[in-house]
Amino acid sequence: MSEVQELQMPCIHMNGTSPDNLIEDWIQARAAVEAAMDAVARCGPNMRDYYPLESGSWERALHQHEARWKQLHAISEELLSMAMKVQAIKDERSRNLREKAGQA
Known part of the structure; x- marks a missing residue:
């Protein structure tokens, strides 16, 4: 069983990438992942492509398709979480x- 690890966030400091750039890059990356999610959602398995195969083929394809979408969704949420954490900092x-x- 895999262990879920806490996101490793960068150290925000004067010599590093600015918080604004980190946030912008992660939000743009998230938009690209969401576009991929839309594309994956549109290409789900159609039962007519699987009925000539053995029993359960379409169900397996559907399960695999849903798993791909869920992986992309997890990446999207992770990118948003990172951007929100940097915004909070x-x-x-x-x-x-x-x-x-x-006080001065």
Whole structure:
């Protein structure tokens, strides 16, 4: 049984990729994955292509098709989660800066 691991997030720092670039890249990647999800959804198995084969062929094809879509969905959700975590870090830093500016 595979173990689900927590997402390894990058360290947001001055010499690294900006939070805005990370968020934008992940959102664009997610849009591409969602386009792939749409394409996969449209090419599901049609029963007429499987009835000449042995019993259960269409069910297996359908199960495999659904598994492919679910994998893409998981990737889409992971990319969104990463973007949201970086946005939360960015928001927290902005709050901290405003609080420090108010204390000065």
